[in-house]
Amino acid sequence: MIIVIRTGWATVSASFTHRVLPYDGVDEFLGGALPFLRDGVDAGDRVVAVTGVGREELLRDALGPAAAGVEFADAATWYAHPTRTLADCLGDADNTAWQGRRLRVLGDPVWASRPPLEVIEWQRVEAIVNVAFQGTGASLLCPYAASLPAGVVAAARRTHPESLRGVRAVANPGYMDPWAYSALCDGEPLPPPPGDADALKIDRPDLYWLRAYVSDYARQTRLPEEGVQRLLVAVTEVVTNALRHGEPPIVLRLWTDASGGPALVCEVTDEGRWPSGAAYGLVPPRPAVDGTGGETGAEGGGRFGLWAVRLLCSIVQIRAGDGGTTVRLRLALPAVPAESVNGV
Structure with missing residues (x-):
């Protein structure tokens, strides 16, 4: 038809x-x-x-x-x-x-x-x-x-x-x-964080100190300042979601990863379980159109959260099940200049 x-x-x-x-x-x-x-x-x-x-x-x-x-x-x-x-x-x-x-x-x-x-x-x-x-x-x-x-x-x-x-x-x-x-x-389990990953247990909604913690770590890497700002927005969204809908303990971890291209990795875990069939921010929000062709607002009640997170990060990996929920954000790091590798 x-x-x-x-x-x-x-x-x-x-x-x-x-x-x-x-x-x-x-x-x-x-x-x-x-x-x-x-x-x-x-x-x-x-x-x-x-x-x-x-x-x-x-x-x-x-x-x-x-x-x-x-x-x-x-x-x-x-x-x-x-x-x-x-x-x-x-x-x-x-x-x-x-x-x-x-x-x-x-x-x-x-x-x-x-x-x-x-x-x-x-x-x-x-x-x-x-x-x-x-x-x-x-x-x-x-x-x-x-x-x-x-x-x-x-x-x-x-x-x-x-x-x-x-x-x-x-x-x-x-x-x-x-x-x-x-x-x-998403069938394969995520590899565990490295043993030396920085970890922060989040037990109160103090986003100011959370952002300070994340930005301090990120600025010790090669992530450009524009990338740091994108990370802060994404982390704020993910942690806020965990505080509202997840279950404690909520833990944030940070590390750098050289596999699959150098990246700064930020992971948020909690003990909550997302509902089955959740789209996880994979489909772009689109304007709903009324019978006259006019826009009536965004589909899905304006829930842009995880979609925005995917726009801000290089890769977003999500695993949800009986063991809780993990949201892992990856932001690509610039390659090390050749002269730095060669010590010149």
Whole structure:
């Protein structure tokens, strides 16, 4: 069934599609990408191609004059942060739909050199897209090269409802419910904090001293001041949530971690258990629209907390169960300059 959104300016189909384009070589890549882009240009869609420089030149040459109707974006910049990318793209989809057009994105994900934790979060985003973009009318096509690690390709079939074979879309039999896939991403227990981690037991809501404690530790690391401020906002939100909804003891721990890229890690644990089915701030809050197209406020009663935390941190890991709740925040640290490593 095709749902229709009636906007202030026009009418746009709300049938959202999210497909993977598996390819082995340039011909298979172009065989799926070119019809997708050309169809969008012909339909008057807003068409965006997110890829590297080499692929951009290839697409421009193959598209010919139609390339003028395509916006090209650098993949490394577009895929810089999973939560921010999801928010920005969803905002573009909503804005484009309001103008009576469809957003059509060819998104070539960046997988090379990503640490395992980042890979997991980007794969989770691929799943959550299927929930977040419902009703936008957007069309997303994600190329995956056969040369990628087998686990990355297999995950693509679990997080995309359909595969594109040439110009034909076929259902992925291994496609998973997005929330089930997200739970799978959290299936492994978190490694324990190191023995030398700083620990602070929180038994009263004194956020002033909490922020002083965290900022003092953070400023002893290479975290830039802008990152310190982001951490303080995120920690305040997480600790406030634990004080309101968790169970004592509430403990905050801080340490630096070199695995998966250097990072400052801040962990808050309590003995409470979050309700099953909680989205954990994974879906961007969106304006609710009334029958006349006017905004009535944010969906979910304005609960931006954990979503904001995910925007502020490099990676947020959450584990909740019978043993309590753990929220682990990671903020990437700048690499050590080569002259420091060499002692020069």
